[in-house]
Amino acid sequence: MCKILTIYHTILRYHTEDDEQRRMSNSGEDPMLGVVAHQMTSSLHAVFRVALSKMNSLLCCQDFSALKFDQLLDIVDMTNRFRLFGRNFFGHSSNELIMSLEKQTVSYFKRYHSERMEELRMFLENECFTICPVSQQFTIFDLQDFSFLEESRKQKTDLVGSPKDAVVEQNGFVPIPAHFVNPFATAELESRRQSQRNSRSVDEVEEANMENGSMDKEEEIEATPNLCNTALTLLRFFGRYIRMTSLLPSIADYSVPALTQLFEYFFYSVCIFFGSDGSEHMETPPKIKAILSDIYARLLGDEAESLNGTFDKDWRLSVPKPCSGLDLNHVDKLYGAVERVIAVESVEFVARQLDLVRPVMESLVPPSNESIISQLDEFYAKILSGVPDTRRLVFDCVASRALKLPVLIAAVSNTKWDINELQSHHSSYVDFLVKDFEAFSLRLDHVAECVNLSEAVRALLWDRTIYYTFKALVQGYCEGGKCSTEGRALMQLDFQHLLLKLEPICNLHPVPHTAFVEGYIKAFYLPENGLEEWISKHSEYTAKQMISLLGVATHVSKKARTRIINALND
Incomplete structure (x- = not known):
């Protein structure tokens, strides 16, 4: 069709040039001068509408469900070029x-997104969270799935200052x-693809050379990212979704929410795998707890069927199960600390890449589409802002069990604190705790x-381990029974x-949480009044610990003790 339409323009150009030559050579008026060119110009719309009708019929009868993703992108790309050809x-x-x-x-996209979510679930259920090697300065834009952005930028640069728009308007x-080279010719298409591949190869070689040069110059080299294979797969999915949206911006209503759902599912799965097996005393950050509840309600709960229309209606998302190869139960391996570090840093890395591509995503959403823009803003403000808390959630599962805290509590509570003499030597439980550290x-x-x-x-793991240890220490003091002034002095000595x-x-200066x-x-x-005021201001201690403190503080009157205990119980 393009060849036929090009021939039509060739004929039009011939008559236009012929009319110009005749106009310059003949001084008299020729009644046929410009008639054919004018008629052909007037018929441009009608001629193209015939071709457009054929192209439209071809699209409507095509079964997109049988296409591969790259085949679909080729169709969208060719359709866009046909539209550009017709407009110009x-x-x-x-x-x-x-x-x-x-x-x-x-x-097609609804079905494709359902398949990608299912594929992501399979990756997660088979992920052992081992390091997938990447370069030190690796970003999402280094993936081949994002090479189209450079090509799009070059095309936009080539169009700057082009006189076409002015001619079209006139x-x-x-x-x-x-x-003119037919943009749909096989040789031209292959040339475009080869150009993209060559450009990509040159960029990669130059980047590798730059990295090697910097490695020779620098003595200290930044550590490579701790990334699992699923995280890289997720980044590739992002590239496909963004590429499809760049070719057809009108599907942003579906592709942008779908992209955020991919991350939310990955984020939720990591938190469930590695953030739900701590001790009974582990504290979950309130913000991340609220985020996980929200993700579950929207993606996995009973009310999560529509999902903004981004899933195929006959498909339902399920909570993934961790790989059986994950060993998270042995203290000698710090309950899978290696895998936990890789998992947490994979989530953090993907979140940083989403920050990098945010301008790209926002540029693809039409300004009039306020709903999608609002959803995107909410995702970044609500979901991504909670990613830093993933560290505490996951590492607390290690820290709350890393030491023998039940044994420590028992040892502290069984120590005799009701003594009559000041001691010059610390208690035995201190040596036990030092060995545990x-x-x-x-x-x-x-x-x-x-x-x-x-x-x-490393500092965070130490910080959280010390935090839970000191909480256990206070609990041991709480359960220690009677305590004299000399016993309290022994506690300070210990x-x-x-x-x-x-x-x-621990190599932390000063040691945290000592207060x-x-x-x-x-x-x-x-004194009595000071103790009552102190208790009212320190909610970090449990009611049981406060009541125990009142029990050993014999200088507090019975009336004041009763009043404070009643206030604590309320």
Whole structure:
């Protein structure tokens, strides 16, 4: 069709040039001068509508469900080029073609998205969370799935300053030049694809050379990202969705929510796999708890059938099950700390890449589509903002069980605190706890041998382990029964000795969360009024711990003790 339409322009160009030559050579008026060219120009719309009707019929009768993704993109790309060809050379917008293509593509995309979600579930259920090697400076734009962005940028650059738009506005069309290359010819299509591949290869070689050069110059090299295979697969899915939307922006109503659903499902799965097996005393961050509940309600719950119309109606999403190869139950491996680090940092990395592609996504959504823009803003403000809490959720599952805390509580509570003499030597449970911390340090060093363990992650693991240990220590003091002033002094001696030993082991200066223990010990010495005020301001302690403190503080009157206990119970 394009060849026939090009021939039509060739004939039109011949008559136009012939009329010009005759006009210049003949001084008299020729009644036939310009008649053929005018008639052919007037028929441009009608001629193109015939071709458009054929193209539209071809699209409508095509079964898109049997197409592969790349085949669909080729059809969309060819349709767009046909529309551009019609707009430039025949002054026709081809709106009906877009309507037919959109109807077919939306139906295809719903099924395709359901398949990708199912594929993501399969990847997650078979993911052992081992490191997938990538370059140090790797980003989502290094994936071949995003190479189309560079090609689109070059095409836009080539169009800057083009006189075509001005000619179209003046005449309604642009004459096809004599040396015009058919954009639908097989050789031209292959040339375009080969150009993209060559461009990609050159960019990769140059990038590799730059990286090698920088490696030779720098003594300290930044650690490579801890990425699992599923995370890379997810990034490729993002590339496909964004590429489809760039070719057909009208499907943004479906592709943008679908893309966010991919991340939400991945995020939810990682949190369920690695953030739900901590001790009974583990504390879940409220923000991430609310986010997970929201994702479950929208994607997995009983009311999650429509999903904004982005899923195929006959398909339903299910909660994935962790791979049987994951070993998260042995303390010697810190309950799968290696896999947990890779999982958490994979989620964080994907979230950072979504930040990078946000301008691209926003540029593909029509400004008039306020609903999708609002959904996208909410996703970034609500879901992605909660990703940093994933570290605490997952690492708390390690920290809350890394040490023998039940044994520690029993040892502390069985220590005799009702003594009459000041002690000069610490209690035996301190030595037990120091050895437990040393064992944790060795296990953490082993984790660092298997995965890129940053100082921030190491510090957080120590911080959370110390946090739960100190909570257990206070609980042991709470359950210790009677305590004299000398016994309270022994508690202070024990804790100071513990800090002295712990600081070089954990390499945190100062040791965090010390105020939690010191505050509980020293509150014993407060006068009645001061103790009552202190209790009202420190909600970090449990009611049981406060009541125990009142029980050993013999200087507090019975009336005041009863009043405070009643307030705590309320």
